[in-house]
Amino acid sequence: MTPPLQPPQKYIAKLxxxxxxxxxxxxxxxxxxxxxxxxxxxxxxxxxxxSERGDRRSYSICSSPDIDHGFELLVDxxxxxxxxxxxxxxxxxxxxxILAPMGIFTVDEKLGEQELVFVATGSGITxxxxxxxxxxxRKGDNRPISLYWGLRHVEHLFWTEDFEQLERTFSNFSFxxxxxxxxxxxxxxxxxxxxxxxxxxxxxxxxxxxxxGNDHMIKDMQTLLQEKGxxxxxxxxEKFY
Ligand SMILES: Cc1cc2nc3c(=O)[nH]c(=O)nc-3n(C[C@H](O)[C@H](O)[C@H](O)COP(=O)(O)OP(=O)(O)OC[C@H]3O[C@@H](n4cnc5c(N)ncnc54)[C@H](O)[C@@H]3O)c2cc1C
Numbered sequence: 001m002t003p004p005l006q007p008p009q010k011y012i013a014k015l016x017x018x019x020x021x022x023x024x025x026x027x028x029x030x031x032x033x034x035x036x037x038x039x040x041x042x043x044x045x046x047x048x049x050x051s052e053r054g055d056r057r058s059y060s061i062c063s064s065p066d067i068d069h070g071f072e073l074l075v076d077x078x079x080x081x082x083x084x085x086x087x088x089x090x091x092x093x094x095x096x097x098i099l100a101p102m103g104i105f106t107v108d109e110k111l112g113e114q115e116l117v118f119v120a121t122g123s124g125i126t127x128x129x130x131x132x133x134x135x136x137x138r139k140g141d142n143r144p145i146s147l148y149w150g151l152r153h154v155e156h157l158f159w160t161e162d163f164e165q166l167e168r169t170f171s172n173f174s175f176x177x178x179x180x181x182x183x184x185x186x187x188x189x190x191x192x193x194x195x196x197x198x199x200x201x202x203x204x205x206x207x208x209x210x211x212x213g214n215d216h217m218i219k220d221m222q223t224l225l226q227e228k229g230x231x232x233x234x235x236x237x238e239k240f241y
Contacts, residue, residue, distance in 0.1 A: 040101035057083030124213030
C-alpha cells in the first residue's frame with residue numbers, strides 16, 4: 001500500500017555540499033534547518049524560491065526518503081535561467097526557502113503492475129534514482145525493473161557506477177544508458193530512447209511505464225507505447241519542461 005502523500009509546507013534548508021558531476025550537471029545536498037525533518041515519497045520534488053520577487057523552480061529529490069534531515073537535487077545547468085543562476089551562485093551554508101514535498105509522481109502500487117520500466121532523458125533521471133533505489137533496497141521489490149536513460153554525449157553521463165552496482169546486486173534490475181551522439185567506441189546502446197522503444201517489442205501486459213524528461217520525449221513515448229498496446233493508466237509521467 002502506498003502511504004498518503006504529505007501536504008507541502010515551507011522549509012528553510014542550507015547548502016551543505018555541491019558536486020560538479022561534469023560540465024552540465026551539478027548535484028546539491030541541502031540540510032534542513034526549520035523544520036528539521038521531512039517525510040516524502042521517492043519521486044516527489046521541491047519548489048525553490050529563486051528570487052526576491054518570489055519566482056520558483058521545481059527540482060525532483062534524488063536522495064532516499066530514508067534520509068529525513070535533508071535532500072539532494074541534481075540540476076542540469078544548461079538552461080541557464082533564473083533557477084540555474086540562483087542555484088549555481090549559492091555558497092555553503094546559504095539558506096534556501098522551499099515548499100515540499102510536492103507532486104504525485106511516485107510508484108503506483110495500487111495498479112499491481114507486474115514490471116516497472118523507467119524511461120528518462122537528461123536530468124529526468126533524478127526522480128528515478130530515488131524511486132529505483134527505494135523499490136529495490138528499501139521495499140525489496142522483486143519485479144523486473146529496467147531503466148532506460150537517454151543523453152546526447154558520453155561526457156555527460158553520471159551515476160552510472162551506482163546503477164551498474166545496483167544491476168550486480170539485484171538480478172531483477174537492468175540499466176540501459178543510450179547516447180544519441182556516441183563516440184565511435186561506445187559499446188552500449190545508440191540512439192534516442194524513442195528509437196530504442198520503436199524498434200523493440202513492448203510488453204503491454206500490466207507493465208508500468210514511468211517517463212520523465214522533456215515534453216517532446218514524453219509525447220513521443222506516450223504515442224509509441226499506446227500504439228504498441230500499452231493502456232494509458234500504465235503510462236505515468238513527469239514533464240520537466
Ligand atoms: C516537477 C518538475 C521537476 C523538475 N525537476 C528537475 C530536476 O530534478 N533537475 C533539473 O535540472 N530540472 C528539473 N526541472 C526543471 C526546472 O524546474 C527548471 O525548469 C530548469 O532548471 C530551468 O530553469 P531556469 O530558471 O534555469 O531556466 P528558465 O528561465 O526557466 O528557462 C530557460 C530556457 O531553458 C528551457 N528549459 C527549461 N528547463 C529546461 C531543461 N530542464 N532542459 C533544457 N531546457 C530547459 C526553457 O524552455 C527556456 O527556453 C523540473 C521541472 C518540473 C516541472
